[in-house]
Amino acid sequence: MGAVYSQLSITERRKIERWRHAKVPVDEMARVLKRCRSMIFRELKRNHFSDECMPKCDGYYGTVAQLIAADRRARQRKLIKYPKLRSRVIERIKNGWTPEQIGNRMIHEGARQRVCQETTYRHIYSKESQRDDLWWYLPTHRVARRPRRTRRRREPKFHRDVSILFRPDDVAHRCQFGHWEADLMLFKQKLGQTNVTSLVERVSRFTVILKNPNKRTKPVMGKIMEAIRDLPLSARKSITIDRGTKFVSWPHLRAEIGTQTWFCDPSSLWQKGTVENTNRRLRRWLPRKRDIRRCTDHDMKVICNRLNNTPRKCLGWRTPAEVFREKMMEEMR
DSSP states (O other): OOOOOOOOOHHHHHHHHHHHHTTOOHHHHHHHHTOOHHHHHHHHHHTOBOOTTOGGGOBOOHHHHHHHHHHHHHHTSHHHHOHHHHHHHHHHHHTTOOHHHHHHHHHHHTOSSOOOHHHHHHHHTSGGGTTTTGGGGSTTOOSSOOOGGGOOOOOOOOOGGGBGGGSOHHHHTTOSSSEEEEEEEOOOGGGOSOEEEEEEETTTOOEEEEEESSOOHHHHHHHHHHHHTTSOGGGOSEEEEOSOGGGTTTHHHHHHHOOEEEEOOTTOGGGGHHHHHHHHHHTTTSOTTSOGGGOOHHHHHHHHHHHHTSOBGGGTTBOHHHHHHHHHHHHHO
16 A cells, blocks of 8 residues: 655755755655655755845755745645636625535536635635635634634534424334334445435335435435325324434424424434334345445335335234235225
């Protein structure tokens, strides 16, 4: 496995300066610094100081080399390198847009050149934009950016009256049909943010799986509502979910399709054990290392059919699909 590349530090550059004046061979510099000899040659060439007015000062100086390298990196930053893109971003900042809104709007517009919110924040608080005071146009008006360790997401707020503690006993004891559990199945990070929502009806263990492009709450909750909207209200009385940010849009579930939402206690995934057990079964076909991006909706349906048409001991060796149809017929009478 190759060594991790990193920029030369100011200490290393000062050592190179002293060794250069002492005419130490480049190979020896590289050996002591544990760097590639080509990197030292490149450093001496790219960060060499020269001035027509002061020809006697031509040479390599560690401090000057550090400033030249820093200036080069700054000029190659996206918002420094592309003036038109920078102008468009600054215009939107001054119109009251947040960096998040700017970045996602560019994605929505399909812009060929675009920036993420982190790049925009870095530009706002960089030395190059100090004169513009772009920080003043942000909602918080912070002169300096907060340290990374203090930038934590606030936990989503859930009303106490939707706690699982207030869920009726009939739901907990599986005495009523139409109560569901939901969860998100995640995959390896290098495969992207694509994930799968698993929905399980508690009595029949009937399962529906939905593919999501990311973990944002609106598309996740939108897919859930779309999946169960056409069922009679008696077949979608409630959904029990955890307190993750992907479910923070839970009020829309009740307002738009009339389905009650219940939330597990923090770090109590056993309170929705039906969907957790189902996820373990689904991992047979959807292991964490699988590239879920290549799975189509048809693939999702095939996996659902396999699971729903497999006999279950807890159902007296009937299949979830058979029990679900039976309960639906009872509700429709």
